[in-house]
Amino acid sequence: MAGYFGTEIQKRLQKIAEESAGFIAATPGACQAGRMMGCDDPEMLGWDRIAEFVTRDGVCAFRLLDARQIKELKVQLARRDCRLDTWDVFIGDKERALAASQAIISAGMPDGLAELKMAADPDDQLTENVQMFMAEAGMVPFSGSMLVGSVGPAATALIGNGDGTLVATAHGYLPHNVFSHFHRYAWGGLVAVSEKHRCKGLGKFINALIIRTVFERLYASHVYELVSAGNTASRRMVEACGLHHDPAFVCGIATPVDAARFTR
Ligand SMILES: CC(C)(COP(=O)(O)OP(=O)(O)OC[C@H]1O[C@@H](n2cnc3c(N)ncnc32)[C@H](O)[C@@H]1OP(=O)(O)O)[C@@H](O)C(=O)NCCC(=O)NCCS
Numbered sequence: 097m098a099g100y101f102g103t104e105i106q107k108r109l110q111k112i113a114e115e116s117a118g119f120i121a122a123t124p125g126a127c128q129a130g131r132m133m134g135c136d137d138p139e140m141l142g143w144d145r146i147a148e149f150v151t152r153d154g155v156c157a158f159r160l161l162d163a164r165q166i167k168e169l170k171v172q173l174a175r176r177d178c179r180l181d182t183w184d185v186f187i188g189d190k191e192r193a194l195a196a197s198q199a200i201i202s203a204g205m206p207d208g209l210a211e212l213k214m215a216a217d218p219d220d221q222l223t224e225n226v227q228m229f230m231a232e233a234g235m236v237p238f239s240g241s242m243l244v245g246s247v248g249p250a251a252t253a254l255i256g257n258g259d260g261t262l263v264a265t266a267h268g269y270l271p272h273n274v275f276s277h278f279h280r281y282a283w284g285g286l287v288a289v290s291e292k293h294r295c296k297g298l299g300k301f302i303n304a305l306i307i308r309t310v311f312e313r314l315y316a317s318h319v320y321e322l323v324s325a326g327n328t329a330s331r332r333m334v335e336a337c338g339l340h341h342d343p344a345f346v347c348g349i350a351t352p353v354d355a356a357r358f359t360r
Pocket of ligand 1: 233234235285286288289293294296297299300301322327328329330332333360
């Protein structure tokens with residue numbers, strides 16, 4: 097397994113998350129965040145372990161936390177010179193998200209574009225092209241192994257133009273282990289559309305494709321996507337696919353106080 101991508105730090109964090117897949121699957125409160133170690137229940141995982149991650153890695157991801165836990169989390173992180181960058185959580189159950197997504201898929205995509213098959217090999221040139229495409233859109237991609245589904249159940253949707261050049265990507269996977277209430281919740285994200293093709297409905301289309309896939313192929317019960325405040329296109333895209341903002345949940349990344357936001 098490999099296909100690490102990005103800066104040396106990003107690659108090191110991807111490697112740690114990937115090599116910890118066994119630990120993550122077996123440890124209550126841990127979850128697979130792909131880009132770094134992750135936690136979906138700080139009480140279950142324990143503050144000492146979270147502190148170990150933050151001290152070793154400089155970062156730690158938090159998924160689907162109860163918004164009432166955030167105050168205590170920020171206090172704990174401040175003791176370790178970290179802040180919490182947050183994303184709004186948009187969530188949809190199978191019935192609603194699948195119905196909205198099917199309607200978008202049925203309307204079709206712009207002429208001249210077609211779905212492409214994702215590579216099976218983490219080190220394939222196509223995998224690297226997908227990572228570069230995501231990075232150019234301002235996101236920190238996942239490792240090749242995550243994208244091709246060799247770390248756990250996952251799917252990557254691709255759309256290309258007539259000569260096979262990528263014009264849109266999206267990814268979905270199951271981050272939460274059997275101890276988690278969110279075990280069958282899929283994460284959707286890494287949605288990118290090339291600048292030339294934006295505002296033509298392609299974001300909605302590829303997002304709808306990945307939502308359909310997480311329900312039909314990964315057997316998810318729900319799907320959630322993370323949107324940073326101010327990313328209006330992303331917010332409208334996920335809402336069109338049947339997801340709604342649920343302020344009862346918060347996702348975030350613990351980041352050193354003097355560092356930039358980890359990803360878009
Ligand atoms: C987010 C992104 C994928 C949207 O792709 P797109 O193909 O332009 O989106 P669509 O044409 O399907 O439009 C989706 C919705 O956003 C709206 N929208 C698109 N661009 C917008 C903009 N710049 N400002 C406000 N709204 C915008 C559209 O009107 C549509 O809303 P509607 O259905 O209510 O009319 C694209 O902007 C992108 O690649 N951004 C960079 C990466 C990113 O931020 N990804 C999301 C984080 S995972």
